[in-house]
Amino acid sequence: CEFIGSTKTLARSGWSVCFRRNVSSSPSRLQGCMSAWVIDQYGTNGSLRFTEEITVPTVSSPSEVMIQVHAASLNPLDISMRGGYGAKVLKLRRDPMSVMGSDSEFPLILGRDVSGVVVDCGSEVTHFSPGDEVWAAVPPWKQGSLAEFVTLTEYEVSHKPKSLSHTEAASIPYVANTALSALVNAGGLCRDSSSDKRVLITGGSGGVGTFSIQLLKAWGAHVTVTCSQNAEGLVRGLGADEVVDYTAGDAAEQLEMMDKFDVILDSVGGETEQWAMTMLKPWSGAKYVTLVTPLLLNTDSMGLLDGAFHAGFTLQSKAIQNMISSGVFYRWGFYAPDGPALDEVSKLVDAGKILPVVEAQFPFTQVPQAFQKLEEGHARGKTVVRVAEEDDRLAEDLVQNSHTETADWEQAAQETAKQK
Numbered sequence: 001c002e003f004i005g006s007t008k009t010l011a012r013s014g015w016s017v018c019f020r021r022n023v024s025s026s027p028s029r030l031q032g033c034m035s036a037w038v039i040d041q042y043g044t045n046g047s048l049r050f051t052e053e054i055t056v057p058t059v060s061s062p063s064e065v066m067i068q069v070h071a072a073s074l075n076p077l078d079i080s081m082r083g084g085y086g087a088k089v090l091k092l093r094r095d096p097m098s099v100m101g102s103d104s105e106f107p108l109i110l111g112r113d114v115s116g117v118v119v120d121c122g123s124e125v126t127h128f129s130p131g132d133e134v135w136a137a138v139p140p141w142k143q144g145s146l147a148e149f150v151t152l153t154e155y156e157v158s159h160k161p162k163s164l165s166h167t168e169a170a171s172i173p174y175v176a177n178t179a180l181s182a183l184v185n186a187g188g189l190c191r192d193s194s195s196d197k198r199v200l201i202t203g204g205s206g207g208v209g210t211f212s213i214q215l216l217k218a219w220g221a222h223v224t225v226t227c228s229q230n231a232e233g234l235v236r237g238l239g240a241d242e243v244v245d246y247t248a249g250d251a252a253e254q255l256e257m258m259d260k261f262d263v264i265l266d267s268v269g270g271e272t273e274q275w276a277m278t279m280l281k282p283w284s285g286a287k288y289v290t291l292v293t294p295l296l297l298n299t300d301s302m303g304l305l306d307g308a309f310h311a312g313f314t315l316q317s318k319a320i321q322n323m324i325s326s327g328v329f330y331r332w333g334f335y336a337p338d339g340p341a342l343d344e345v346s347k348l349v350d351a352g353k354i355l356p357v358v359e360a361q362f363p364f365t366q367v368p369q370a371f372q373k374l375e376e377g378h379a380r381g382k383t384v385v386r387v388a389e390e391d392d393r394l395a396e397d398l399v400q401n402s403h404t405e406t407a408d409w410e411q412a413a414q415e416t417a418k419q420k
Contacts, residue, residue, distance in 0.1 A: 032056045036147035037367045038107035042084030045375070048368050054107065057143065057151040062124035065154050067134060070166035070388040072145035073113040074374050075174050075207060077335075081110060081140065082371070086296035088304055093141035111144035112137055115160055115169035116388070125154045133160040135346075137173035139337050146367055146385065158342030161349035168356035171382035174335065175207040176345045178291065179215060179265075182208075182333030186289040187263045195220035198259060200279060202251075203267040204240065205231035206379045208291065210357040212265060213238045215345075218353040224258065226251050226268075234380055238355070255279050265333070266290040283327035293332040357381030 036054040039047045059066050080086070091105045115135040118128050128134065136157040138145050160169045183189045189197060199216055201209050204225030216223050217239035224242040225235045232243050244254045252275040260281040266272050269292025280286035294314060299307030315332060322330040348354045359381040362370040367385055374383050 034148040035364070036107075036109050037111075037364075038109050039082060040106045040108075042082065042087065044083070045368050045371050047082065048371065049107075050365075050367070051107070054109070054147060056149050059120050059122050059151060061153075062122040063153050063155070064122045064151050065118055065125055065128050065134070065157050066120035066149060066151045067114060067116045067136070067157070068119050068149055068388065069114050069145050069147060070116040071114075071170035071384055071386050072111040073170045073174070073382045073384040074110075074370055075112050075382075076374070077112060077140065077174075078110045078144075079371065079375055081108075085300065086140065087300060088307075089296055089299050090141045092304065109144040109147050111146035111385070112140065112174040113170045113382075114138055114145035114150055114173070115164075115166040116150075119149070122154075127154055128157065128159075133166075134158060135160040135169045135173050135342065136339065137177045137335070137337060137342075140335070146387075148387065155339050156337040158339045158346060161346045163350045163352075164356060166388070167361060167384050167386055168358060170384050171207070171356045171358050172211065172345065172349070172354075173342055175211045175382070176215075176342060177338050178333070178335040179208050179212045180338065180341050180345075181336040182265055182289050182291060183212065183215070183263070185336070186331040186333045187265065187287050188285075189216075189219070189221070189263060191219050197221045197262040198224070200224045200226070200255070200261045200264045200276075201267070202226045202264070202272050202276070204235050204243075205381075206267060207357075207382050208265075208267050210234070210238055210381055211354070213240050214354045215348070218348055224255075224261070226255075228378065231378075231380055234357070238357070252279075260286070262286050264288045266292065268292065277322055277326070277328060277330070280326070280328045285327075285329070287329040287331060288322070289331050289333045291333045293334070295332070358384050360384070361386060 032055060033053050034056045035050070035052045038049055038051055038054065040049060041047055057066065094105060095103065118130050118132040118134055120130060121128055134157050136152055138150060138152065139156070142152070143150065194216060199221050201212055201223065203209050204213060205227040209225065213223055213225060213235060223240050224244065225240040226244045226246050227235055228247050229245045232245060235243055242258065244251050261279055262281060263286065264276050264280060266276055266288065269290060273290060276288055280288060293311070295308070295311040298311045301307065302310060319330045322328050345354065359379060360373050361384040364385060364387045370383050370385050
């Protein structure tokens, strides 16, 4: 294990214990390789490939933390990235010099959420030590968490909530960072300014929606959600004040009968944007924030410069048009890596104000099946992949199968909400 070149004495011993637990008889594993699910080209589920020949990522800068992955979860972004979404921008972000050549980004590891244990730290890391249980959201421009190990900066990592297992914890970081960036940075909300605000969340039963409902209720906001009828029990159990069933009729017509909103968080996009603007309070600083933006699609189809220019022009035009016509703000929301923000989320989780919403879970050997489950749509929370063997055994004892029954979870969530 000396080849790792650990920068801390404790880090070397922590790494040794962890590595020996996962090492197999394969000679490649003894040379510093790990298991991972990768893609070698963009495409469908068939492009996913399991390999034991990926080089273990080492701590290469003083501020980095190396994590043994115990659990990861999938997000719709993983499906999009598997198909090549944002390839040009993300490749440039990974390697700015790639604009000068044709270096390949493959093999590429997907997976944006991670919950695991620190095994090595850079010399300037102050908040973590080997053996710490942590969680994080892996930025899209870095190698993902569908692997045995991942390396991040300490500013992207947070201590895992003590009350959650790794499987539960892996369901939260990426949606938490995305929701916080959208609601706080773009929506202007925070813990001290939300108690008198009316917020509408479209597509409220997915990962971002289920987290946002709980966060906003913890902040004291009034939350309205659009979802299908069979997800109503879930979102009400999480605290939604009003629920609009879009399968029971036109959602816009139902919402027009309600008071107007201070903030709309749109995770659906498309036609939703057209009617959502009319649901905001006019001339009162109300904000529409969409997570469905054309930025990466434009750069994929038009190239980096033309695509970025066209996206910027579109944003500016819509922002000016809506400000002039009704005095409302039009904004785009993006994921932003933020370890300190996850520290605050961890406190809310341990206080019982935010619950993990895991719809389905799969062992590491069934990553393609996990992708297939996510592609079916109509999510009721998150799909989690158990990476470490310890979590596999624990999950088998607790769950007996790879799927967590949503109905049972909804009942538990409703009981918890009553207790609150």
